[in-house]
Amino acid sequence: MTFVDASIECSSCGMRVEKTLKDRVHECSSCNRSIDRDWNSALVLLSRGLGAVGLPLTGCGGQEGTQPTRQQFSIVRLEAPA
Incomplete structure (x- = not known):
């Protein structure tokens, strides 16, 4: 089995979406996905890791034949107690 970078x-x-090092956005002409390059790589690696142990990655970009779902984003402020 071969893996694409x-x-x-x-x-x-x-x-496969070829990019140069200066390209910071992943834009797929096949599925029209536009996402930060690093975020895309993280999702690919997460999917590979979960797949290696038999767990599907659903709800992120249409894996498993589902439609993409809106992802929730939360900001957590971490501060040391005074």
Whole structure:
């Protein structure tokens, strides 16, 4: 089994999307996904890791034949007690 470099593999459809080092946004013409390059790579690596232990990654970009879902984003402020 061969793996495509995580930075050029689309986290949504798996297509190869060539980029140079200066390209900071992953834009897939196959599935129209537009996402930060590093975030895309993280999703690819997470999907590979979960797949290696038999767990699917659903709800992120249409894996498992589902439609993409809106992701919730939370900001947590961490401060040391006074």
